[in-house]
Amino acid sequence: MPRTGVFAGWNEKGQTMRILVVEDDTNLNRQLTDALKEAGYVVDQAFDGEEGHYLGDTEPYDAIVLDIGLPQMDGITVVEKWRSAGKSMPVLILTARDRWSDKVAGIDAGADDYVTKPFHVEEVLARVRALIRRAAGHASSEIVCGPVRLDTKSSKATVNGVTLKLTSHEFRLLSYLMHHMGEVVSRTELVEHMYDQDFDRDSNTIEVFVGRLRKKLGVDLIETIRGLGYRMQAPQDAK
Numbered sequence: 531m532p533r534t535g536v537f538a539g540w541n542e543k544g545q546t547m548r549i550l551v552v553e554d555d556t557n558l559n560r561q562l563t564d565a566l567k568e569a570g571y572v573v574d575q576a577f578d579g580e581e582g583h584y585l586g587d588t589e590p591y592d593a594i595v596l597d598i599g600l601p602q603m604d605g606i607t608v609v610e611k612w613r614s615a616g617k618s619m620p621v622l623i624l625t626a627r628d629r630w631s632d633k634v635a636g637i638d639a640g641a642d643d644y645v646t647k648p649f650h651v652e653e654v655l656a657r658v659r660a661l662i663r664r665a666a667g668h669a670s671s672e673i674v675c676g677p678v679r680l681d682t683k684s685s686k687a688t689v690n691g692v693t694l695k696l697t698s699h700e701f702r703l704l705s706y707l708m709h710h711m712g713e714v715v716s717r718t719e720l721v722e723h724m725y726d727q728d729f730d731r732d733s734n735t736i737e738v739f740v741g742r743l744r745k746k747l748g749v750d751l752i753e754t755i756r757g758l759g760y761r762m763q764a765p766q767d768a769k
Contacts, residue, residue, distance in 0.1 A: 547592035547662055547705070548572040548723050552582030552608070553624065554600050562595060565651040566658070570685060570698060572725060579603030586612055586619070590722050592665070593658050596641070597624045598632050606632075606639045613640035620661035622654070659683065666709040673708045676751055676764035680708050694746055699724065703739050707752065707762035716759035 549571045553559040559575055566573045574589065576582035579600035586594055586608070598605035609621055623636040623644045633644050642664075643657050659682055663671065671683040677690045687694045687704055696704065702724050707715060717736045724736075740760060744752055753761045 547702075548574070548590065549658065550574045550576065550582065550585055550589070550591045550594045552576045552579070552586075552594065552600065552605070553597040554578055555597070561651060562654060565655060566595075569655055570702070571658075572702075572723070579605060579608050583608045583611055586617060587615060590719070591619050592723065593620045593622065593661050595622050595624065595654060595658065598629075598636060599626070606635050609636065609639040609641050618665075620665045622657055622661060624649075662709070673711070674764075675708055675711055675762060677749055678704075678708070678747060678751060680705060689747055689749065696743075696746065699739055700743050700746065703736075703743055704747075707760065710762075712761065712763045714755050714758050714761045719759070 549566050551559055551562050551566065551573060552575075553562065554577050556577070559577060563573050563575055574585055574591075576585050580602035582594075582596065582600065583603055585591075596605045596608060600608070605623055609623070612619075612621070620643075621641045623633075623641040625632040625636065625644050625646055633646075636644055642661055645654055645657060659671070663682060671681055673680045673682065678687065680687045682705070685701065687696060687701065703720065706720060706723055720736050740752060740754075744750075749765075751762050751764065753763070755761055
């Protein structure tokens with residue numbers, strides 16, 4: 531099976547999120563992947579529709595960047611297959627400038643947004659950020675949990691206005707928990723979204739990161755749900 535994951539490393543700008551880039555143009559795929567990695571995302575790559583469909587069907591992604599004109603299986607078919615299988619992750623399609631019909635077909639197939647080629651990579655990054663926010667129910671780039679504020683655009687977090695000094699992994703963990711506030715998130719889910727599919731997924735490392743994060747936050751917002759995982763929510767008396 532295809533194994534094309536790229537681990538985003540220790541970039542201090544880290545987002546929690548895991549992205550799949552499906553683009554058959556090797557240079558463009560590399561440019562998008564490099565930009566997303568630079569922004570701190572965990573990125574997997576695919577270079578044809580069949581490979582992309584397989585990864586999107588079997589791995590948990592927070593967003594997918596998908597070219598329409600792919601070999602093996604075109605992008606429209608890929609999106610249709612994902613949606614018919616109940617996959618709900620946000621999909622951003624890449625279309626050629628003069629193919630307005632592709633945009634319509636892509637959106638009708640279940641894509642969430644599109645970018646027209648040629649494009650600036652910054653536009654793709656902005657649209658990916660927006661898709662992830664909307665999927666998590668956040669219209670603004672800022673997410674608040676009690677005294678903690680997380681800005682997904684600047685990749686910064688504060689407690690009572692004081693900026694937190696977090697490693698990329700700690701930021702990813704905080705970001706994922708805040709995007710899923712009030713929900714119980716399992717250790718397995720956290721590992722899947724913090725690392726690519728080639729990483730040695732030892733769930734004990736999550737416990738270490740949670741412990742460090744709790745210490746740095748200095749406020750009791752992350753609850754351990756025995757046997758299930760973790761839940762982050764604001765104190766009952768917080769506005």
